[in-house]
Amino acid sequence: MEIRIQAPTLPKPPETPRIRLKVPSGPVPSYKPMYIPPNDLRPPAGIKKKEKETTEQPPPPKLRIPRIDIELPLPTTEVVMTATYAAVAAVATTTLATPFFNQIKKKIQTFLQKKIDKWKENRKKKKDSLKNSKTE
Numbered sequence: 001m002e003i004r005i006q007a008p009t010l011p012k013p014p015e016t017p018r019i020r021l022k023v024p025s026g027p028v029p030s031y032k033p034m035y036i037p038p039n040d041l042r043p044p045a046g047i048k049k050k051e052k053e054t055t056e057q058p059p060p061p062k063l064r065i066p067r068i069d070i071e072l073p074l075p076t077t078e079v080v081m082t083a084t085y086a087a088v089a090a091v092a093t094t095t096l097a098t099p100f101f102n103q104i105k106k107k108i109q110t111f112l113q114k115k116i117d118k119w120k121e122n123r124k125k126k127k128d129s130l131k132n133s134k135t136e
Contacts, residue, residue: 043049061074075083 060076063072063074064070065072
């Protein structure tokens with residue numbers, strides 16, 4: 001015995017229109033060309049080269065102690081300024097942060113003290129209950 005199932009007839013799908021997309025276009029950045037002179041650039045003949053004034057740096061400041069005959073080098077202004085800024089920032093941060101840390105410290109201490117007190121109370125109750133059970 002053979003069973004034949006007829007294949008369903010499906011309707012044709014609707015035709016969808018094709019969408020045509022344009023190729024995107026936009027402004028392209030452009031830059032002025034940069035001229036890089038060659039390495040062996042020399043001035044034209046007949047032009048004198050300007051002489052640069054060489055400024056000698058003054059020697060670093062020193063502190064002279066007369067009776068001991070010792071010269072101590074002093075730090076430059078930049079070093080002193082950097083150290084000053086760092087010190088002021090550290091003091092300001094510590095001054096502003098101390099009250100917050102103290103408040104948190106107090107809350108933690110009270111929380112822990114309550115836990116310890118409760119533990120001691122439970123321990124004492126257990127000891128008392130053991131004594132009472134032994135005496136009976």
